[in-house]
Amino acid sequence: YYSTPAKQDAMYKxxxxxxxxxxxxxxxxPYAAPALLVAKHDGTWRMVVDYKKLNNITIKDNHPLPNMEQTIQVLGNGYQ
Incomplete structure (x- = not known):
């Protein structure tokens, strides 16, 4: 991404x-994601990171942790 010298200085700080x-x-x-600066309403900068490409190559977890509400529903009356 293109960045002005002023943005590069702000990013460094x-x-x-x-x-x-x-x-x-x-x-x-070996992996990285580009960081960008976005102007806030008050004129200061917010650093944001674009993870789109990194997310596209991430291997999904085949065994994710269960949702707490779903676990409680499955347990039913066994949960007190």
């Missing part, structure tokens, strides 16, 4: 702040 607060960490994965 946001990334450094997220690293400092340990909300993100460096990744050594």
């Amino acid at each position: 946001i990334t450094q702040e997220l690293l400092q607060f340990e909300l993100i960490r460096p990744s050594y994965s």
